Amino acid sequence: MTKTVLKGAITSIAILAGAGMALAEGGLVINGDLELTTEAPAADHLAGHLTTVYSGWVFRDSFTQAMEMDDFDNPGMLFVDAGEAMWNEPAGTSGKACADCHADASESMAGVRAVYPKWNEAAGEVRTLEMQINACRTENQGAEALKYGKGDIVSLEAYISMQSRGLPMNVAIDGPVADVWAQGKEMYYTRTGQLELSCASCHEENYGNLIRAETLSQGQTNGFPVYRIKDSVLTSASGRFVGCVRDTKAETYKIDSSEFVALELYVASRGNGLSVEGVSVRN
Amino acid sequence: MAENVTPRVRVPSSAAAGEVITIKTLISHIMESGQRKNSDGNLIPRSIINRFTCDFNGQNVIDVTLEPAISTNPYFEFQAQVPEAGTYTFTWYDDDGSVYTDTKDIAIG
Numbered sequence: 001m002t003k004t005v006l007k008g009a010i011t012s013i014a015i016l017a018g019a020g021m022a023l024a025e026g027g028l029v030i031n032g033d034l035e036l037t038t039e040a041p042a043a044d045h046l047a048g049h050l051t052t053v054y055s056g057w058v059f060r061d062s063f064t065q066a067m068e069m070d071d072f073d074n075p076g077m078l079f080v081d082a083g084e085a086m087w088n089e090p091a092g093t094s095g096k097a098c099a100d101c102h103a104d105a106s107e108s109m110a111g112v113r114a115v116y117p118k119w120n121e122a123a124g125e126v127r128t129l130e131m132q133i134n135a136c137r138t139e140n141q142g143a144e145a146l147k148y149g150k151g152d153i154v155s156l157e158a159y160i161s162m163q164s165r166g167l168p169m170n171v172a173i174d175g176p177v178a179d180v181w182a183q184g185k186e187m188y189y190t191r192t193g194q195l196e197l198s199c200a201s202c203h204e205e206n207y208g209n210l211i212r213a214e215t216l217s218q219g220q221t222n223g224f225p226v227y228r229i230k231d232s233v234l235t236s237a238s239g240r241f242v243g244c245v246r247d248t249k250a251e252t253y254k255i256d257s258s259e260f261v262a263l264e265l266y267v268a269s270r271g272n273g274l275s276v277e278g279v280s281v282r283n
Numbered sequence: 284m285a286e287n288v289t290p291r292v293r294v295p296s297s298a299a300a301g302e303v304i305t306i307k308t309l310i311s312h313i314m315e316s317g318q319r320k321n322s323d324g325n326l327i328p329r330s331i332i333n334r335f336t337c338d339f340n341g342q343n344v345i346d347v348t349l350e351p352a353i354s355t356n357p358y359f360e361f362q363a364q365v366p367e368a369g370t371y372t373f374t375w376y377d378d379d380g381s382v383y384t385d386t387k388d389i390a391i392g
Binding site: 072073075077081232 | 287289291293307309311354355356358
């Protein structure tokens with residue numbers, strides 16, 4: 001009996017393959033003038049796995065897609081405003097704001113989001129943008145570290161990301177980051193949890209298919225931070241990873257763990273070539 | 284005052300006399316319904332925007348009563364006919380007595 005049911009389930013998955021791919025005509029154009037790349041040839045390191053990479057925007061319904069296409073309709077912009085206020089507001093014992101050292105974010109932060117996570121030579125570690133923000137706060141501003149995942153740190157991350165909107169993701173995978181990248185890759189293909197799912201089970205082998213009522217995306221991180229309609233707040237990639245691993249019914253890693261740094265680096269590199277979306281809207 | 288309340292409004296900068304324009308407004312607000320309990324089992328007090336109005340040169344365009352079921356960051360989109368050049372005034376009324384306003388000028392031409 002179980003076997004029959006399972007067989008039926010697999011058949012229906014096969015029929016639905018590709019059903020969720022709703023490439024909107026004209027693609028993702030923000031405010032009618034900024035065209036973002038939502039479909040790109042896969043990076044060389046994905047040979048044998050994927051030929052084309054798609055932004056998560058492609059997999060969403062037309063209403064959600066439209067919300068991202070106009071900054072006024074994109075609720076994530078509220079958080080960008082909050083992030084901008086943080087940028088200009090002194091914090092910590094130094095009494096310095098981000099703007100005091102980094103001046104105009106539109107110049108100093110342009111392109112930053114596209115290359116993170118990246119190697120920090122002085123610290124000798126791979127840093128996500130969240131880690132870099134906190135390092136700057138604790139070491140330079142004399143402020144306390146912020147909690148990862150959602151809240152203030154993601155608002156600031158959103159403001160920084162917006163300065164790179166439209167630029168292609170270009171995360172380095174060789175040199176000093178090679179070991180961490182390889183660790184992330186291994187995690188990506190390792191099945192975990194009671195459901196025995198790896199990242200690849202859903203996001204590589206079944207993107208475009210339904211998982212219950214949801215259309216699976218490729219799990220690209222180029223759109224992060226993401227405004228999730230169901231949460232009505234911004235979520236960072238690390239916050240999303242916790243949710244995704246939990247959904248496999250596994251014990252998750254800590255949100256600030258080295259494992260998630262490795263995974264974030266690897267997953268970001270899978271999206272090389274896709275546009276940074278600044279703040280995206282997803283379901 | 285509820286935290287991080289920022290109104291945003293989009294009105295075309297100009298319109299032909301008599302033209303019908305689309306106005307969009309959004310205000311960031313937690314819109315706590317007053318129905319939920321915190322982890323200690325106590326009710327989280329209601330905190331919502333309970334009224335929204337838009338006036339044009341002193342004449343009312345729209346007056347909305349908001350109820351607790353309305354979600355976070357309430358968004359309004361509506362149309363208005365522009366008889367003459369002037370100023371739109373938008374007002375949001377918070378449960379705690381705070382009033383947030385924004386204005387937008389529109390020209391004819």
